[in-house]
Amino acid sequence: MKLQLEMAGGLRTIELERGEDPHQYRATVDGLEVAVEAHLLRPGVLSLIIDNRAYRAVLEDHAEEPTVHLGGQRHTYRIADPRSLKGRRAHAQGSDGPRPIKASMPGRVVRVLAQRGDTVEANQGVVVIEAMKMQNELKSPKAGVVAEVRVVAGGTVAAGDVLAVVE
Amino acid sequence: MKLQLEMAGGLRTIELERGEDPHQYRATVDGLEVAVEAHLLRPGVLSLIIDNRAYRAVLEDHAEEPTVHLGGQRHTYRIADPRSLKGRRAHAQGSDGPRPIKASMPGRVVRVLAQRGDTVEANQGVVVIEAMKMQNELKSPKAGVVAEVRVVAGGTVAAGDVLAVVE
């Protein structure tokens, strides 16, 4: 199995081959060979031994941001399918075209600060969401015109919902 | 859904029908009607509310002896398929015919105390198993003749393994 992971420190290429002992792997990380012994203690919890160093790795199941907790640090990653990687990156980084404003958490819409057709600056507040007794202003990712507002004051939103689109 | 459970206090007949709210059940226990609200908090852990009484029920996954822990008590049960119930009961209670001696726990065979063809009394020790630094003698369930010994000293056994058969 060979795969690429987008991580904070850049792209990592991992090759993984299971040995005869099902807990033993021969692996390469960016071409560097390592022998890994891995036991899945329970779902999401791995005990790794690499060169007699012991590690506890905990997988945070999260559709948007799968994350491995290791030694008190969070490592969020994304599986890069080699065939689609370039396209996705280009898409994510472009500032042209319509850009959504997404809810970063579930909550209730308290106020909508801009209407369809309004001109907004980058980082101008567009929608105010309340959750857990705190209000949070969600801001425009770019300067442009509000092309769409999908929520109304009083409504409920889920994390990841598109609240508005700025062109 | 209607089913019968063999429990310590006898046979219980449960009928269960889920309401419109998926957490609400109409149920009867031995014909007595009850309304139950049940939330599965995580696998094996139920929060029940019956007439505003709150209960924590924990299921012990165990192939041989499924058990519900409730208020500090263990309730072991067996699903009784009405069609096969009578046969099974009769079988379990008979003292005629061959009876197995099963390992009640995994362990190592320390000694075999009776050989094939030996006559044994009821409760006479037949095999000694060691686990966790303790030795335990497994006894004949009835008086009879040892028809079969399936283990040898030094071997390893799993819980439920048949060690010997007495006829």
Added chain:
Amino acid sequence: MFQKILIANRGEIALRIERACRELGIATVAVYSDADRAALHVLEADEAFRLGPAPAAESYLRGDLILDIARQTGAQAIHPGYGFLSENAGFAEACEKAGIKFIGPTSQAMRILGSKTSARQAADRAAMPRTPGSTRGLESIEEAYAVAEEIRYPVMLKAAAGGGGKGMRAVMRKEDLKGAFESAQSEAERAFGSSEVYLEKLIEQPRHIEIQLLADEHGNCVYLGERECSVQRRHQKVIEEAPSAVVGPALRQRMGEAAVRLAQAAGYTNAGTVEFLLDSEQNFYFLEVNTRLQVEHPVTELVTGLDLVHLQLHIAAGEPLPFTQQEVQLRGHAIECRVYAEDPDNGFFPSPGRITRLLQPGGPGIREDSGIYEGWVVPMDYDPMLSKLIAYAPTRELAIARLLRAIDEYVVGGIRTNLGLFRRILNDAGFRNAEIDTGYLDRLLSQATAAEEGNSEDVAALAAAIFGHHRATPTLAPIQPPESGWKHIARREGLRG
């Protein structure tokens, strides 16, 4: 002692009170909103009653419903926990009229000490040092100018009914007073239904020190040492500890005795806390009284060895305090972290949602008071506190080390938490040297974070790949469900759920 009580709260504090009741043989009645049906405080209660929809105004603040349930179940007393109805004198009075014991002070004592202005008047009567300033609500901007002139800028505007930093404004110069006065009034009106604000001298770089009190209904009142809660963000406590690194026996006794005087003058009973500011010259100034059990009560429990909820119940049942002031022994050091569902890397945005993974810390000296479990969906409707992680050790240095060890063991997945922030604070030289005041955390947060060592990313990448491998090709034998004929029966019955 009571046979049965109702717990008018949710989350970790409801569970903590249930545990105390179980230990004392008292049956418990839980209440819950629709957002909390699957909460642990419902699971662990003896009885449970639905209050209403998720919003607190339609559930946990419905004193009328809660009293009805108490009557219906025969509960002899109501424990309000903290927040919600706990400092609502009207509710306390309704309990008194219904003949159901409110586990806290009388409504009368709560009225005297619950309003900040009225409490300042009581402090004067008890000859207790307080910040210079007014002891009544300001009636006009002119009165505000006059008071500020007298006590000198900088000053603080505060809501008399306030809490949590709402209706509070620091004013450095005369020019800013009018605008601050008006906005504080309107914020106080919105938050508390009362626009009453008053002025006091702003103490610069104060420490927040508070005294835990217990008073029985026979005139006995003791102080259980102090807690230091100077690590705050936006006037909200983040870390609390006992004892304070800067409070010695003499100062402790002076503050404790002042707090006891105030409580006795007001006819206070049950558990309560008197909050003070302490300046750099060790002068202390009365701030306010919290007329209830506090979030941070465990640090006092750990250094005194007492159980404050047990004692609240005994006091409410009319029993005398079982010890005297001289018998209170303080030993060791305790620190508490308030673990929140929020994202410190992203403006402290709240982070409700499903906890997909949970590993909880344990072992020597670690106490976790929590109401969460793996699979629980943290509702968006309430305070974002997930749990309180508390370490006890012989010294402050060891309590910090122990807390860091426990934070390393603690994993919460699926939502964001402020655990990383605690790691940063507990490793900060300023905190370790106890150089803290109420502005400490804001200063720390304004500094850039040091880059973390990044060599573990290789291992994390490997782990991610192996997790994926397991998911794609499960080879470990899963735990076998009982072969109990369920599927067979379900098929036969044509069951569809």
Added chain:
Amino acid sequence: MFQKILIANRGEIALRIERACRELGIATVAVYSDADRAALHVLEADEAFRLGPAPAAESYLRGDLILDIARQTGAQAIHPGYGFLSENAGFAEACEKAGIKFIGPTSQAMRILGSKTSARQAADRAAMPRTPGSTRGLESIEEAYAVAEEIRYPVMLKAAAGGGGKGMRAVMRKEDLKGAFESAQSEAERAFGSSEVYLEKLIEQPRHIEIQLLADEHGNCVYLGERECSVQRRHQKVIEEAPSAVVGPALRQRMGEAAVRLAQAAGYTNAGTVEFLLDSEQNFYFLEVNTRLQVEHPVTELVTGLDLVHLQLHIAAGEPLPFTQQEVQLRGHAIECRVYAEDPDNGFFPSPGRITRLLQPGGPGIREDSGIYEGWVVPMDYDPMLSKLIAYAPTRELAIARLLRAIDEYVVGGIRTNLGLFRRILNDAGFRNAEIDTGYLDRLLSQATAAEEGNSEDVAALAAAIFGHHRATPTLAPIQPPESGWKHIARREGLRG
């Protein structure tokens, strides 16, 4: 202080030592047998080395391998925990020769106090009361008859190298002495490789009281109060508590000072325990010395507020004790239950196997020292202890109530445990009145159990049906695995594991 140590043990004690090391900034090297690769003490270590197959003789007792690993990793010290190599003077001596600090007494002190006969001689030199009887191994049955005649029946035969009840025989009459002598000798030979047995007067219905000692390498030695461990089954401790309900300050001081005298006379260092029998007239008799940390050390930690493993590490690093005898403060009451994988309803048969369900207790005053998790397979190769559940509270009565509350929260599924036995003991009037001696538990177990209230079986049946319903027709949204393309990649790679 050490930078790195090796922990030559497994299970809860290995994890407990790792936590202490993490708190003190010491790196840890774990060792494990094939049965323990998936154990928590491996997961939480910094480094981990395989020793060999499951049997202890091929793994945890391989002192040679363990010393090699210590050398190879640069570990400066070895903590032996309890059991395994912890009282092996030969191993301690090998560590000394290798220049690796053995965290415990010197091999010389261990030799003096580790043998029961030699320890009895040391007790005489320290003018410490002991049971009447021999202080050397019996050389013949004639000598046995003579000693028994002198001290009068009933007498106890004991193995000099003994522990855990092996090689021990109570002899009531002269007629039984010869058979008991021979069987005790051969049992001792088999268990300890030494047939040395001696005779002492049998104390009737004694309480087991022990004194915890700490001695540094600069001549300072303190006692940290007593523990009562009278609740035993077959000479194995089941419940331990501190303080003892029958030991007052004067007796505590006499026993403590006697224990300190013995330790100092033997040149003892680090943590150790002097065990005594206490008769109904409050006479105490020296029993033996445990030259190591004990299973039940947490009850002493809770009532003293100290961390014994931290202190062991500081002492082994050559530091002086950081407090004097006068500074030791005892406060409150602690009780520990040893939770075993065994079936009290079925002759206490061991019950190894997979833990299919685990709910662990928590909250105020509860400490659980464990090395288990849901899904862990308890190996058949070692001691059946799963965890130690410890409650701390202001009084003995409250500690019992708290422990019962925690036991109600505790669920272990898949294997049998003795949790129900603790429920029975803690509810027993004899235990609650502290009317306990080393025969207490056997007497309790010989009584029929009261029938349990059975009205919860209806609810259990309903719960079983609903569990089955969920299994047959899963309708609750399971936690979604990340849609991270794993399956796609696995398919594309033709991965088969």
